[in-house]
Amino acid sequence: MSVNSILLTTLGLIILIIFLWYTVRLYNYLIGSKNAINYSLSSLDALLKKRHDLIPNLVKTVKRYMHHEASLLRQITELRTMAATEDISIHDRMVLDSEMARLTKNIVLYAENYPTLYASDNFLQLQASLNEVEEQISASRRALSASITDYNNAIQMFPTNIMAYLMGYKEFEWYSIPEDERQSPDVERLF
Amino acid sequence: MPNIEDFRAFYNEELLPLLDELEHMRRSILIKNIKTFFFFLGVGITAWIILSIWIKLTHRYYENYILVYYAALVIPMIAYIYKRKKPSSFFWRYNHEIIGGIVRFIEPSLYYKPESYIPFSSYRHSSLFDDNVDAYTGSDYIYGRVGHTNIWFSQIHAEKEEESYSTDDDGNTTIDTYWVTIFKGIFFVADFNKDFDCTVILRPRRRNIIELRRDDEIILDYPEFMKYFSVYTDDIVEARYVLSTSLMKRIVELRKNAKRDIYISFVPPNIYVAIPCNPLFYATYCRSIVDYKKMELYFYYLSFTIGIVEELGLNRRIWGKKALSSTRNR
Numbered sequence: 001m002s003v004n005s006i007l008l009t010t011l012g013l014i015i016l017i018i019f020l021w022y023t024v025r026l027y028n029y030l031i032g033s034k035n036a037i038n039y040s041l042s043s044l045d046a047l048l049k050k051r052h053d054l055i056p057n058l059v060k061t062v063k064r065y066m067h068h069e070a071s072l073l074r075q076i077t078e079l080r081t082m083a084a085t086e087d088i089s090i091h092d093r094m095v096l097d098s099e100m101a102r103l104t105k106n107i108v109l110y111a112e113n114y115p116t117l118y119a120s121d122n123f124l125q126l127q128a129s130l131n132e133v134e135e136q137i138s139a140s141r142r143a144l145s146a147s148i149t150d151y152n153n154a155i156q157m158f159p160t161n162i163m164a165y166l167m168g169y170k171e172f173e174w175y176s177i178p179e180d181e182r183q184s185p186d187v188e189r190l191f
Numbered sequence: 192m193p194n195i196e197d198f199r200a201f202y203n204e205e206l207l208p209l210l211d212e213l214e215h216m217r218r219s220i221l222i223k224n225i226k227t228f229f230f231f232l233g234v235g236i237t238a239w240i241i242l243s244i245w246i247k248l249t250h251r252y253y254e255n256y257i258l259v260y261y262a263a264l265v266i267p268m269i270a271y272i273y274k275r276k277k278p279s280s281f282f283w284r285y286n287h288e289i290i291g292g293i294v295r296f297i298e299p300s301l302y303y304k305p306e307s308y309i310p311f312s313s314y315r316h317s318s319l320f321d322d323n324v325d326a327y328t329g330s331d332y333i334y335g336r337v338g339h340t341n342i343w344f345s346q347i348h349a350e351k352e353e354e355s356y357s358t359d360d361d362g363n364t365t366i367d368t369y370w371v372t373i374f375k376g377i378f379f380v381a382d383f384n385k386d387f388d389c390t391v392i393l394r395p396r397r398r399n400i401i402e403l404r405r406d407d408e409i410i411l412d413y414p415e416f417m418k419y420f421s422v423y424t425d426d427i428v429e430a431r432y433v434l435s436t437s438l439m440k441r442i443v444e445l446r447k448n449a450k451r452d453i454y455i456s457f458v459p460p461n462i463y464v465a466i467p468c469n470p471l472f473y474a475t476y477c478r479s480i481v482d483y484k485k486m487e488l489y490f491y492y493l494s495f496t497i498g499i500v501e502e503l504g505l506n507r508r509i510w511g512k513k514a515l516s517s518t519r520n521r
Contacts, residue, residue: 032406036427039427039428040427040428043428127509128508128509128510128511129511131509131510132385132386132510132511135385135432135435135510136428136432138431138432138435139428139429139430139431139432139435140428140431140432142412142431143427143428143430143431145412146409146410146411146412146427147427
């Protein structure tokens with residue numbers, strides 16, 4: 001075998017190894033991107049359930065004081081019951097959650113009119129838990145948004161779009177925040 | 192936190208009388224040691240002269256008495272080192288009364304231990320730097336509580352020993368060892384104001400020609416923050432819970448105020464901040480210590496470091512994790 005053919009064969013092998021390595025990286029990247037979306041979705045689902053689980057305690061704490069807000073408390077309890085259904089989709093859970101979040105904010109705002117309630121340990125602890133889960137849900141949404149952007153970019157951009165096509169991957173549907181939650185709470189509308 | 196005007200008043204009312212007293216102490220130590228030095232130097236020179244005269248008069252050879260000449264100079268110098276007045280009490284008072292005084296002026300609930308430093312276990316727990324360390328030292332340990340937040344920080348210097356091999360023309364290999372600094376500067380630890388269960392590391396962003404992302408690297412939704420830092424984490428959701436948009440803004444401000452690269456990590460239950468710099472607190476008894484500019488520098492350095500708590504909003508405890516009721520075991 002001549003020196004030239006040995007060199008060419010070696011060069012060919014190196015190019016092949018680099019190509020295979022790069023292909024594996026692209027494949028793993030797409031798998032990782034999709035898994036990131038699934039992870040963010042399941043985190044968001046778990047955190048929404050966590051917020052819903054706080055609702056009964058919130059209602060129980062404020063019920064003794066906020067007699068005039070019975071309809072508000074009833075609304076939020078009903079929403080919570082609907083959200084607690086096992087086979088509800090993540091999208092429907094998010095829609096219910098945005099309404100519950102709005103009502104929860106109103107309850108907390110309204111509780112300022114009841115100083116005894118507002119200063120009680122139970123209520124302060126609940127508020128802290130609600131703040132915590134609110135921030136966690138916000139983080140989960142940010143992570144989901146970033147994961148979906150990453151994944152959709154990979155689906156559309158060269159050369160990952162080639163690998164995505166071969167793997168049968170399609171664009172992921174974007175979950176946007178319902179319009180209601182973007183507005184400031186409207187206490188007047190409720191009472 | 193007190194401002195520079197408050198510090199100026201504090202300097203004039205409290206620090207200056209102390210500095211004057213210590214200055215007097217310093218000068219008396221210095222003068223005594225100078226006198227002791229010249230006394231022993233005189234003894235050595237006299238011994239040398241006497242020896243020279245004796246050798247000349249007895250017609251002996253100078254070369255046979257080289258060792259005696261050396262001894263005539265070295266022994267008095269050794270005697271001087273043992274007999275001189277040690278300035279340890281001066282340094283002790285300088286550290287505890289001057290620097291400790293400035294620390295307590297900025298935040299009365301803080302303590303200062305000049306000889307102590309952040310333990311190696313905290314350095315390793317931060318996951319900020321290589322923990323393959325061969326030498327770890329430090330000084331100026333400050334700890335206590337600022338508002339609801341426990342803090343502790345010090346100067347630290349972590350180094351590792353490396354070897355280089357060189358071969359000469361005869362084929363003999365020489366191994367040279369040298370020290371490489373892993374980190375030298377302020378190492379700050381505080382208990383973070385949220386409960387979290389992941390590790391997040393912020394390193395200064397390095398601009399490379401080819402940007403290769405590590406698997407654990409994430410891109411966050413705040414461009415100015417991403418200009419300064421590369422972010423690594425083992426949980427993409429919790430990392431965003433830890434690094435809220437408001438915290439990222441505050442970290443950017445901290446970075447701008449520091450005017451240098453900083454390293455930050457979040458490892459439960461703490462936040463770690465490492466700022467490279469040289470040690471600042473030192474006094475030499477050969478120079479006057481009554482120096483307002485130097486004291487002002489100490490004040491800025493301490494205010495900046497202690498102010499990290501307010502700068503990053505660590506006292507804001509509106510989530511599940513409340514203020515601790517006792518100081519942590521370090």
